Amino acid sequence: MKQKYVVLLDNENDRLSIQEYAELDKEMLSLLCEETYDAEKIKTAMQKDRATLIQALRTHNMYPPGLYTERIADAIVELFQPGANTSAELFFEEREMFESMDEDLLMDTDSDDDDGDGDDSTMDVDDLLDDDIDDGFEEKGIIKDLQKNIQVSDDDPGVDNA
Numbered sequence: 001m002k003q004k005y006v007v008l009l010d011n012e013n014d015r016l017s018i019q020e021y022a023e024l025d026k027e028m029l030s031l032l033c034e035e036t037y038d039a040e041k042i043k044t045a046m047q048k049d050r051a052t053l054i055q056a057l058r059t060h061n062m063y064p065p066g067l068y069t070e071r072i073a074d075a076i077v078e079l080f081q082p083g084a085n086t087s088a089e090l091f092f093e094e095r096e097m098f099e100s101m102d103e104d105l106l107m108d109t110d111s112d113d114d115d116g117d118g119d120d121s122t123m124d125v126d127d128l129l130d131d132d133i134d135d136g137f138e139e140k141g142i143i144k145d146l147q148k149n150i151q152v153s154d155d156d157p158g159v160d161n162a
Helices: 039-048 050-057 066-079 094-113
Strands: 002-010 015-025 028-038 087-093
Touching: 002 066, 015 039, 015 066, 028 039, 028 050, 039 050, 039 066, 050 066, 066 087, 087 094
Parallel strands: none
Antiparallel strands: 002 015, 002 087, 015 028
């Protein structure tokens, strides 16, 4: 699914608005949500740190994925720079988000395999298949009292009805 976020800074009214669009029909973006913020509150959040800015942007109505929110936050920081544009359009495609997640996962897996530090904190498959299983279930009566709910139909051709 394709999405677009339009960020508008209204310096005259001291407002910042974010519009979220999504492709509900082929090649046609529809407005899903619009949030308006007090620009002074956004500036204050920007001055604290990036996480505070992202938290200030997220609401009950608008809660974009982390990757999207980070790019939206970057655009907002640029909008508040002296002499900058007063609007920004950001385009996203879900496929790109999943592709970047796959790349991150592959990089993490490769780094785990190649760390060479001798740390055996990861479990081998052979350890998972260990035959040391506690068979205390039968002693406790858990398995013995189990009742079967599935019955074979008399009409089933694979059953000998003799």
